[in-house]
Amino acid sequence: MTIIISRSLIPSCCSTLASSSRLFTRSLASHAYMAPSPSPSSSSSPTSSLPIEATTTTPTDLTDEQRRLIDSIIRVDQAGELGANWIYRGQKWAMDVKGDKETAKQVEEMWENERHHLTILSHLQTQHRARPTMLYPLWQAMAFGLGASTGLLSKEAAMACTEAVETVIGEHYDDQLKALQPLLNPTDPSSPAPHPSLPLMADILKEFRDDELEHLDTAVEEGAQKAPGHSLLSAIIGVGCKVAIKVCEKV
Ligand SMILES: [Fe+2]
Numbered sequence: 001m002t003i004i005i006s007r008s009l010i011p012s013c014c015s016t017l018a019s020s021s022r023l024f025t026r027s028l029a030s031h032a033y034m035a036p037s038p039s040p041s042s043s044s045s046p047t048s049s050l051p052i053e054a055t056t057t058t059p060t061d062l063t064d065e066q067r068r069l070i071d072s073i074i075r076v077d078q079a080g081e082l083g084a085n086w087i088y089r090g091q092k093w094a095m096d097v098k099g100d101k102e103t104a105k106q107v108e109e110m111w112e113n114e115r116h117h118l119t120i121l122s123h124l125q126t127q128h129r130a131r132p133t134m135l136y137p138l139w140q141a142m143a144f145g146l147g148a149s150t151g152l153l154s155k156e157a158a159m160a161c162t163e164a165v166e167t168v169i170g171e172h173y174d175d176q177l178k179a180l181q182p183l184l185n186p187t188d189p190s191s192p193a194p195h196p197s198l199p200l201m202a203d204i205l206k207e208f209r210d211d212e213l214e215h216l217d218t219a220v221e222e223g224a225q226k227a228p229g230h231s232l233l234s235a236i237i238g239v240g241c242k243v244a245i246k247v248c249e250k251v
């Protein structure tokens with residue numbers, strides 16, 4: 001499935017993005033997980049040419065280090081998407097309390113994206129038998145508090161929160177894509193082709209990175225940089241996100 005996406009801002013942190021035009025198209029790799037269950041006799045997904053192993057099995061030929069990488073990527077991203085869901089939940093609650101229906105609608109639209117991201121990460125976590133973070137309740141409480149407090153402060157503060165979070169997450173998805181490269185393109189020509197779940201995972205990370213950058217765009221367009229104390233707020237939230245990522249890599 002292909003959709004058209006409008007994007008006005010490509011931050012320098014994510015210079016690996018393929019296009020700098022405002023209007024471009026991209027495929028939704030994550031839809032490989034939204035297809036109906038295949039029949040037992042089928043060898044490929046009913047909606048794509050992907051082999052069925054891409055969405056149902058995990059590679060068995062990885063080194064311990066490569067397995068730890070996959071485990072860490074999925075754990076951090078699942079925790080991050082959980083956090084994003086609770087930030088938007090907090091912002092939506094604040095906008096509802098304040099009666100700001102227009103901002104509530106914008107927040108709800110971005111939240112809908114995050115629900116999809118979390119669903120797909122949960123599929124990946126099950127498929128690859130990755131260990132989820134043990135700090136789920138902590139991330140939920142902190143993320144809701146961040147979303148609600150910035151939302152109650154002002155619409156611009158809520159958008160500054162989104163801008164700061166999505167900047168870090170966009171960079172983080174890019175770092176993960178770089179880390180996956182040796183698994184996708186082994187330097188040894190005699191190495192077997194990568195398990196089909198790995199290029200699919202990389203495509204999903206790219207898709208989600210681009211979604212997060214759209215959220216970043218929306219936040220800037222909606223006045224994030226007009227928030228009082230914008231620089232300080234961005235710095236604090238950005239550092240907080242980086243600390244959370246580091247913790248989730250291990251716990
Ligand atoms: Fe997300």
Ligand SMILES: [Fe+2]
Pocket residue numbers: 084114166211212215
């Ligand atoms: Fe997002």
